[in-house]
Structures are given as C-alpha cells and as structure tokens.
Amino acid sequence: TAFGFRQVSEAEKQSLVNGVFHRVAERYDLMNDLMSGGLHRVWKDAMVTWLAPPRRAGYRVLDVAGGTGDIALRIVEASARQAHVTVLDINGSMLAVGRERADRRGLGANLDFVEANAEALPFPAGSFDAYTIAFGIRNVPHIATALSEAFRVLRPGGRFLCLEFSEVSMPVLDRVYDAWSFNVIPRIGKAVAGDEEPYRYLVESIRKFPNQENFAAMLREAGFSRVTWRDYSGGIAALHSGWKI
Ligand code: SAM
16 A cells, blocks of 8 residues: 555665764765755754753753764853753664763763654653754654654744755755755765765755745644744755744
C-alpha cells in the first residue's frame, strides 16, 4: 500500500541520515564551513541574536538536532554564560564531539547532552523557555510530529526558532545556488568524507522541504502563534519564529 511504502522509505531516510552524521561527526564543522562558504556562521549568529537569551540564570533552552553544539554554545555565550541548554540529537557521535567542545571551553556546566529523537522528546510538558533547531528539522521523517513535540515541551510564553535551508527566489542567485548544490557540494562530500551520494541526498532533501510560507503554515498548525520568518542570503536559509501563547 501507499502507506506501507511511505513507512519503509521514512525509516530508510532516518537511517541514511544517521549514517552520514556518524561518518562525518569529526569533520562536520569543517564540512559546514566548506559547503556554505562560512555563511552558516553568520546565519547561526543571527539566530542567537534574534533569540536574545536573557543574561540571567534559570533560562532553559532545548536545542534539538543540536549535533556538535554550534547553536547551544552560542546561546550560552550570548547569555553571559547564564543560560542552560540541553543539546538533543539522535546521533551519539555528533553529541560526543559537542561534549568535548563544551568541556574544552569550560562550558560543561551550562550544557547537557541527550541522545533522543526529535519526534519523541523525553521531557515533561512546559519544560523549556525556548526551543531551537538549526538545519535539523529537514532530516526528521515526521515534521508535524516534531513540531507538536516542540509545542508540548515549551512553557506557555515560550519561544520557537527554526533555522533551515529554504527557497531561493532571487533571479541569478537561484542559478548559482543550484550549480553550487548539485556540482560543488557532492564533490566536497567526496573529498572530505569520501562519499558523494549522501550529499546528493542532502541537497535533494533541501529541495523537498516546504518553502518559507508553507513551513510557517505547519507551525501555525502545530499551535504556534505570531509566526514570522526572516530570509538570509536571498532565502538560502530562513529563520522561522513562533510563540506558544
Ligand atoms: N544544529 C547543528 C548545526 O546547525 O550545526 C547540527 C545540524 S546537522 C545538519 C543535523 C543533525 O540532525 C544531525 O546531528 C543529526 O544527527 C540530527 N538528527 C537527524 N534526525 C534526527 C531526529 N529524528 N531527532 C533528533 N536529531 C536528528
């Protein structure tokens, strides 16, 4: 049946994604710099600026698909080392790299690392002041389930922020971006990680992900209010914001 087919392909999707991140965990940060030409740093800084974590103890953030801790470490620094961030990822290899980075920077006490699935968060309702997810939601097989979990674990008044690749609608830039995605990214994947196929898959997954408007609609459907977004670099990335009122 169509339903049966969908289930198999989504299980495969998750295991393909898991395989990629297990293999590249150690080189993940380098890979990001090469594949985005360093732009991912600018987008991540902008995300944390928009979150504007307060400089007071007791602010709790859940960073889902947090990988090697890029967003979490920025949030802790932006809060003058006051915030507490739980980094959640389905992949233990990525978390291990994150934990090492946090310890090296003396931020171990501000962070904890939880290996779990974005679709089934192991926290009671209302546990967090903010939920962040950067370049992660696209990899989750059931996006609506992940969004309703996000809504559940936020406290009333809590903030949701999602940074993700999105739709480029600027002429010329869209062509350059296509050429980069389909030609350069798989080659970087092959050179750095020894394999280009998974990077073709990642590029495909960007194309399949809902555009800015449609993703905003999914957030509203999950219960979020005051949903807005900002485009970065002509829409290569978009940052969506919502509130649990
Ligand atoms: N947020 C980090 C960043 O921006 O650098 C890491 C992003 S990385 C592209 C995507 C991460 O999503 C990987 O670490 C992967 O293990 C994680 N991931 C994939 N599927 C997941 C799921 N179902 N639940 C939680 N994390 C997942």
